[in-house]
Every structure is written in structure tokens, then in C-alpha cells.
Amino acid sequence: MVIAAEMVACIARTIMKKSPAKKKPVSLPPAVKKTVKAKKAKEDENFIDRVYAIVRKIPRGRATSYGAIAESSGIRLSARMVGWAMHAADRADPPVPAHRVVNSKGLLTGAHHFATPTLMQELLENEGIKVVDNQIQDFRTVFWDPAGEPKSKKKKP
């Protein structure tokens, strides 16, 4: 009797342990994951946070580039890391408007990674940005410089 009850409990535990295992299509970046052990992870977290914070500041109808974000978040030479961070952006909460981030030429290089290949373009067009041939038209006008907004650094002597 008691033994039977224990067996049931044991099986139940096993099942419970297993079921939630399906939530991990792609492993998250360390900072998002947790990695409490390394103190370096803290810096990474700041990095991710900074990137997300900047991206969230992009005004509707504007767009910026990976490089600009990288520079503004203190890692000028690591634009790739921004792209890497974006890959996990859809998990971010609150959400990050990743569709407003393109490469330095205004190319929608990340479109492929959205729910549908055309979603990014549709979102942009929905905000009044013209996209032709996978590229933002008049990118110079649409471009928004992250460094220009946050802190009025100072114009120019």
C-alpha cells in the first residue's frame, strides 16, 4: 500500500520533471540564461540590456544599424554581437522592435529570422518606411542615431 503510493509519487515526479523540458528551441545567450557564476556574465548582461534599451528607443518610422548600436553601447568593433543579441530579442520582455535594426546599408539582412520572411518588411512598411528589394529606401533620412538622442553629449565646439 504504502509502497504503491510511493511508486505513484515517483512516477509522477518523473513525468513532471520531463514535461517542461520542451521549452528550449534555441539556447539563450548567457546573460539571458543566468550564468550567475561568472562575474563576467554581469558585463554581458549589461551589454545585452544596453542593446535592448537602445533598440527600444528607436522611434516609430525610423531605423538604425547594428554598427551604430554597437558603438553606442560601447563595443564599436563588435557589431556582430549586436546581431547575436537580436537573435534572442524576440524572447526579450518587453519586446524589442528588432525590425528597426538593419545593416549599415539599410539592408534587411535579418528578415529571414522573423516568423515569416516578409514580416520584417511588412512591419517597416507599416510604419511608413519604404522597402524595395529588401533594402530601406532613403536610408539616410530614416536612419536614427542612438548616440544622438540619449544624452545631449554636446554638439561641437
Next chain:
DNA sequence: TTGTTGACCGAGT
């Protein structure tokens, strides 16, 4: 563990 691969960028052929 070492090597390859990116939602990139800028300088140098």
C-alpha cells in the same frame, strides 16, 4: 578542445 560560423563593419586592394 579546437574550429567554424554568423541578423556586421571598415579599411585596404
Next chain:
DNA sequence: AACTCGGCCAACA
């Protein structure tokens, strides 16, 4: 003007 080549740094194989 088109193309290649490092540099960046985390994730995978």
C-alpha cells in the same frame, strides 16, 4: 566600384 580580409566574441559541432 567591386571584392577580400581582419577583427569582434558567443554558440555549436
